[in-house]
Amino acid sequence: MKKLLSICSLSFFTLFLISCTSNDENKSTNAQTCHSGNVVLTADFASGRMDECKALGNSEYLITITPENTPINPSPWYAFKITAKEAEQIKITIKISGKRENRYLPKITRDLKSWQVHPHKYHAKRLKMTINASSTPTYISAQEIIDNQYYVDWAKKLLDNNKVSVSYDVLGESTQGRPIYKIENKGKSKEWLVVLGRMHPPEVTGALALFPFVETLLANNELANKFREKYNVLVIPNINPDGVFMGNWRHNANGIDLNRDWIKFNQPEVQHVNNYLKSIVAKGEKIKFAIDFHSTSKDIFYTLPVNHGVEAPYFVKHWLGSLDKAMPNFTVIQQPGNKPNQGVAKQYFADNFNVHAITYEVGDETNRENIIIIAKNASTILMKTMLSNTDHNKE
Numbered sequence: 001m002k003k004l005l006s007i008c009s010l011s012f013f014t015l016f017l018i019s020c021t022s023n024d025e026n027k028s029t030n031a032q033t034c035h036s037g038n039v040v041l042t043a044d045f046a047s048g049r050m051d052e053c054k055a056l057g058n059s060e061y062l063i064t065i066t067p068e069n070t071p072i073n074p075s076p077w078y079a080f081k082i083t084a085k086e087a088e089q090i091k092i093t094i095k096i097s098g099k100r101e102n103r104y105l106p107k108i109t110r111d112l113k114s115w116q117v118h119p120h121k122y123h124a125k126r127l128k129m130t131i132n133a134s135s136t137p138t139y140i141s142a143q144e145i146i147d148n149q150y151y152v153d154w155a156k157k158l159l160d161n162n163k164v165s166v167s168y169d170v171l172g173e174s175t176q177g178r179p180i181y182k183i184e185n186k187g188k189s190k191e192w193l194v195v196l197g198r199m200h201p202p203e204v205t206g207a208l209a210l211f212p213f214v215e216t217l218l219a220n221n222e223l224a225n226k227f228r229e230k231y232n233v234l235v236i237p238n239i240n241p242d243g244v245f246m247g248n249w250r251h252n253a254n255g256i257d258l259n260r261d262w263i264k265f266n267q268p269e270v271q272h273v274n275n276y277l278k279s280i281v282a283k284g285e286k287i288k289f290a291i292d293f294h295s296t297s298k299d300i301f302y303t304l305p306v307n308h309g310v311e312a313p314y315f316v317k318h319w320l321g322s323l324d325k326a327m328p329n330f331t332v333i334q335q336p337g338n339k340p341n342q343g344v345a346k347q348y349f350a351d352n353f354n355v356h357a358i359t360y361e362v363g364d365e366t367n368r369e370n371i372i373i374i375a376k377n378a379s380t381i382l383m384k385t386m387l388s389n390t391d392h393n394k395e
């Protein structure tokens with residue numbers, strides 16, 4: 001593997017993002033660079049993406065972004081770095097090719113620790129902004145950059161920090177041979193909670209919720225210890241490392257939406273998870289519940305209808321109802337739905353294991369501190385609900 005300086009950030013039991021650098025990722029396949037004598041723009045880093053970049057003169061630059069393939073959900077991703085030998089104010093236009101509209105508000109960072117929404121105008125599929133470029137690199141990105149190395153560093157820190165026995169292994173390889181990791185806490189129990197993340201690469205707020213959610217499940221305290229005596233925990237935090245690396249809008253390296261493959265199992269990423277879960281069940285063990293983290297325009301929980309026919313029909317309603325009561329300033333939106341034959345993960349869990357599963361959707365622009373608070377509460381109350389003696393067969 002070619003070495004490349006990449007960005008990573010860590011978030012552990014804290015509201016702040018701490019950044020670091022690493023060098024074990026491939027060079028971006030989408031790297032484009034454009035420059036004047038003084039200013040350089042490049043996407044030559046993991047999760048970086050500009051499909052075209054032109055210096056127009058007069059300190060103006062035109063960046064075009066293009067999806068990996070079509071048809072595709074409109075979630076244009078861009079991430080690039082600007083450096084100037086001498087300080088200079090530049091104008092940037094990001095043009096979204098094709099019929100698709102912009103989704104993410106541009107974020108800026110210079111320290112790779114704190115990201116802010118950068119002032120911009122959006123009109124006719126063009127995002128326009130002004131940047132004060134300097135010798136300190138300025139990153140502009142659709143969302144915070146959470147690349148593959150970030151997950152590795154997060155998991156290592158999770159293992160080092162807590163006194164809980166947690167294993168961290170490669171579940172299998174992606175289409176392009178990148179490792180798909182699993183984090184597992186296996187005790188004497190035969191029942192499993194499954195957590196999935198990052199099927200869709202730009203859905204970074206889903207990742208920002210998954211981290212504190214999992215940290216809460218794997219904490220060394222009375223509730224979490226009791227929970228893990230009763231349930232094993234399996235976490236696959238980053239199921240689409242190729243898409244994350246390439247800065248894809250939605251798909252894996254084969255141009256497939258992984259959240260439509262849970263019926264055909266054509267993609268290696270989904271095959272690995274399915275095979276592993278089937279091997280657990282083959283040993284006489286049981287998948288009890290699953291959560292799949294994503295992002296969309298608002299915070300919403302896509303659930304299964306109570307009459308869907310799976311066991312403990314009111315379990316999710318009880319959990320999310322308790323979360324709503326526990327957080328007076330946050331309205332829990334539950335949207336039950338049934339998507340048969342579309343290959344969606346939530347449906348896969350219901351159809352194959354006869355249990356509830358949810359898609360945990362986090363708003364693209366939800367306040368980042370609130371994402372953490374909500375996720376910690378959701379995790380804590382999930383453990384309490386799964387441990388309670390409440391009868392989930394009735395409302």
Ligand SMILES: [Zn+2]
Nearest residue numbers: 200203294295
């Ligand atoms: Zn998604």
